[in-house]
Amino acid sequence: MTTEENTTSATRPDPVTPVLTKRWLSPNSWQLATYERLEGYTALRTALRGTPEQLVQLVKDAGLRGRGGAGFPAGVKWSFMPPNEDKPHYLVINADEGEPGTCKDIPLMMADPHSLIEGIVIAAYAMRSHHAFIYVRGEVPHCIRRLNAAVREAKAAGYVGNDILGSGFDLEITVHAGAGAYICGEETALLDSLEGRRGQPRLKPPFPAAAGLYAAPTTVNNVETIASVPFIVNGGADWFRTMGSERSPGPKIYSISGHVEKPGQYEAPLGTTLRQLLDMAGGMKDGIPLKFWTPGGSSTPMFTAEHMDVPLDFEGAVEAGSILGTTAVMVFNETVSVPWAVMKWTQFYEHESCGKCTPCREGTYWLTGILERMVEGKGTESDIDTLLDICDNIFGRSFCALGDGAVSPIQSGIKYFRDEFLALCDQNKTPALAGANS
Structure with missing residues (x-):
């Protein structure tokens, strides 16, 4: 048009x-x-x-x-x-x-x-x-x-x-x-x-x-x-106000990237769902099913395929357990490892921490180290609890929202895909112990 x-x-x-x-x-x-x-x-x-x-x-x-x-x-x-x-x-x-x-x-x-x-x-x-x-x-x-x-x-x-x-x-x-x-x-x-x-x-x-x-x-x-x-x-x-929802009116530019056929900028009324956005973007790339996605960039808690009909406005995202953020919709298919994606995001936040406050400066360092070790197959089950404990000590305690954003993908990743983190820990077990647990 x-x-x-x-x-x-x-x-x-x-x-x-x-x-x-x-x-x-x-x-x-x-x-x-x-x-x-x-x-x-x-x-x-x-x-x-x-x-x-x-x-x-x-x-x-x-x-x-x-x-x-x-x-x-x-x-x-x-x-x-x-x-x-x-x-x-x-x-x-x-x-x-x-x-x-x-x-x-x-x-x-x-x-x-x-x-x-x-x-x-x-x-x-x-x-x-x-x-x-x-x-x-x-x-x-x-x-x-x-x-x-x-x-x-x-x-x-x-x-x-x-x-x-x-x-x-x-x-x-x-x-x-x-x-x-x-x-x-x-x-x-x-x-x-x-x-x-x-x-x-x-x-x-x-x-x-x-x-x-x-x-x-x-x-x-x-x-x-x-x-x-x-x-x-x-x-x-x-x-x-004819566009969007009552509490979140108006049009919005949604940035869609990742495993979609036509990534780019899509303008739609606030409250549009991922299912509708995927239709605009030509669907999932190569037909490989959706696994997880972010509604507003890497600092927002991730969603899964079960959240495709969540209205993407300020209230709808919060009610579903995330936040709208900048409407940076990153879409990942079933070929992507959640712990790997979370590790890459955490490396970014560690690098970009200004260092002014201890929770963010030290916390992102330790989070990155643990995640890197886990992705290499050298993690333990206790690492999952350690990750969550460090996240609890960063969230709400850092000087600005960077710390809160850094822990969001970790907490939501473990919430929805804990089995993938546990699978990395299994690789670290001895053959005898692995056989005993089978």
């Missing part, structure tokens, strides 16, 4: 009609001329005719929730910004996409950077911010170049800079390249990195809304969250 064939924002869309991704396949979709031809910056004109308070209320009414993993209501987050301007107000876009399996924000910025820029200007106006920052992973220079070019285009056209569209509102946008640390996806570590410090999470309170970037009031939002804002302004809160 081409973008011209899509329904307008005033009509109720079909469940699979693109909203966030509707411009992606248009020729030169990243250029200003294409964006303007396809309703680009019309929402900004509408927003500037209203008041900041009206925009915050609109986003609240729409029920837009953070698309970076936590799912916190965006309008509520915006309302935390103090109404006075004794200090500068900052808007920071978290584009440090480093969660294994997550690959939605970079394609969005590559294909449609102006939707992010328009959303930034509207959000900044709503929060009385005059300087916004886009913090992008340093490993994606092609994306950084495209963002910088889009900012220059928007500035030349009067959508960014001084007296935007004659409204009297001023805004500067800075694109900042990170240095490749996964921990900088945590909002306070991102702020430290943006200030030129080593990326490490800060103790909260104070929260960024009170003392964030440069100790000034700051709001940190995900790319997809902000890119949704122009559609809400144009379509209205009621239109936005």
Whole structure:
């Protein structure tokens, strides 16, 4: 379906009609001329005719929730910004996409950077911010170049800079390249990195809304969250709620990777199930059955084939025993060893731990060592209990959510596939003992 064939924002869309991704396949979709031809910056004109308070209320009414993993209501987050301007107000876009399996924000910025820029200007106006920052992973220079070019285009056209569209509102946008640390996806570590410090999470309170970037009031939002804002302004809160579920409204970009025929980005309403997503992605690769999958990246507890009909919204994932995360759906077939996959993820978290707190720094080290030994066939049954004990000492006790994310695949892997971990232990038994137990 081409973008011209899509329904307008005033009509109720079909469940699979693109909203966030509707411009992606248009020729030169990243250029200003294409964006303007396809309703680009019309929402900004509408927003500037209203008041900041009206925009915050609109986003609240729409029920837009953070698309970076936590799912916190965006309008509520915006309302935390103090109404006075004794200090500068900052808007920071978290584009440090480093969660294994997550690959939605970079394609969005590559294909449609102006939707992010328009959303930034509207959000900044709503929060009385005059300087916004886009913090992008340093490993994606092609994306950084495209963002910088889009900012220059928007500035030349009067959508960014001084007296935007004659409204009297001023805004500067800075694109900042990170240095490749996964921990900088945590909002306070991102702020430290943006200030030129080593990326490490800060103790909260104070929260960024009170003392964030440069100790000034700051709001940190995900790319997809902000890119949704122009559609809400144009379509209205009621239109936005026609998609998704009551408590998790709106469209969502699901990143599907792994053993599927057509991996990629699939936009669907929140609450879509894996069964429906697999239909969109052409089914399991080579027809090999599904074994396990993650609903939101490697930091979310895994699901099995029994969870294919779980609604993938914020409430549905939690009720089924996981979290929605970034909707990075990683699909694994029956050829994959669960202990091996868990080991690879844990190696990543050990490497990316910033080292600030003992539970995460030491815990991920020991978890990795035990899992590596088990995968080599040198484990014991007591190693399973040790793994779970270490997980209990990390979960809820680390400085930030990295520690919690590191233990999720281990705990869920043992919960659903304990026999596979036990099978590795069996390999370590002596032939006589193995025969006695047969």
